[in-house]
Amino acid sequence: MKSNYNNQITAEASALRFGTACRYGFFDRHGGLGTAPFNSMNVSYGVGDREKTVVENRRRIQKISGSSFLLSAKQVHGDSIYSQTVPLEKNREVADVDALITDQQGIGLMIQQADCQAVLLFDPVKKIVAAVHCGWRGSVINILGKVVRRMISSFGVDAGDLLAAISPSLGPCCAEFVNYKKELPAEFRPFMMREDYFDFWQISKYQLASAGLAELHIKMVGSCTCCSKNYFSYRRSNHFSDGVTGRNCSVIVIDKVNQVKC
Numbered sequence: 001m002k003s004n005y006n007n008q009i010t011a012e013a014s015a016l017r018f019g020t021a022c023r024y025g026f027f028d029r030h031g032g033l034g035t036a037p038f039n040s041m042n043v044s045y046g047v048g049d050r051e052k053t054v055v056e057n058r059r060r061i062q063k064i065s066g067s068s069f070l071l072s073a074k075q076v077h078g079d080s081i082y083s084q085t086v087p088l089e090k091n092r093e094v095a096d097v098d099a100l101i102t103d104q105q106g107i108g109l110m111i112q113q114a115d116c117q118a119v120l121l122f123d124p125v126k127k128i129v130a131a132v133h134c135g136w137r138g139s140v141i142n143i144l145g146k147v148v149r150r151m152i153s154s155f156g157v158d159a160g161d162l163l164a165a166i167s168p169s170l171g172p173c174c175a176e177f178v179n180y181k182k183e184l185p186a187e188f189r190p191f192m193m194r195e196d197y198f199d200f201w202q203i204s205k206y207q208l209a210s211a212g213l214a215e216l217h218i219k220m221v222g223s224c225t226c227c228s229k230n231y232f233s234y235r236r237s238n239h240f241s242d243g244v245t246g247r248n249c250s251v252i253v254i255d256k257v258n259q260v261k262c
Helices: 051-065 136-140 143-155 186-191 200-210 234-240
Strands: 016-018 022-027 069-074 081-084 092-095 099-102 107-113 117-123 128-134 163-166 192-194 218-220 248-254
Touching (some): 051 069, 051 107, 128 136, 136 200, 143 200, 200 218
Parallel strands (some): 163 218
Antiparallel strands (some): 022 248, 107 248, 117 128, 117 163
């Protein structure tokens, strides 16, 4: 397989780690079974790909990530959050949520994206993970701040302990918003890199820091999904064809005790 955890680390290699108790991966579009325009590691059931292809692609993601089961969401660009506090007995997709939290070992939280960000969070003290689907609408309603507050209120997390990683997603080179005066709040204006173009990576970093995370605890890959053909991109597909494309995925999982390696 050729799916990547990032641009340098292949899927067969160890996942990226937050310390020794948590792994996470950013997968590109390669290494699956799909044919055009879903070639090849599409993980979404909702874009027109064959169901059995998506099932197999998800099985591969589950195996590569070392997850016992995958917990995903039918994302709607809102700010609803689902918390999984009991073990899973099978893969599950939750309707109408854009953020997932769990304290359960072995459950891979999976975000599906094609230009939107997946923001992955881990508390190494409480052993809690979260995965957030954050497009520009999610940024406007500050879903990241809401998720951090939920982790604090429901799981006793200290925001200063949280570690965050921002996935490959739409970069400032391609994030054009010609209607930004109507669509984006005034507080985003400092992140306009040139006329109509915004840096949503830095917006997410700002929102995470405002929620209490230490800036040194926030990592970002910095790869633009629209520029790179290694990723599915809704914006690129809309520009060059009919907008039909697959979805990349990002996964975070708390290691089972017997999987932890120093």
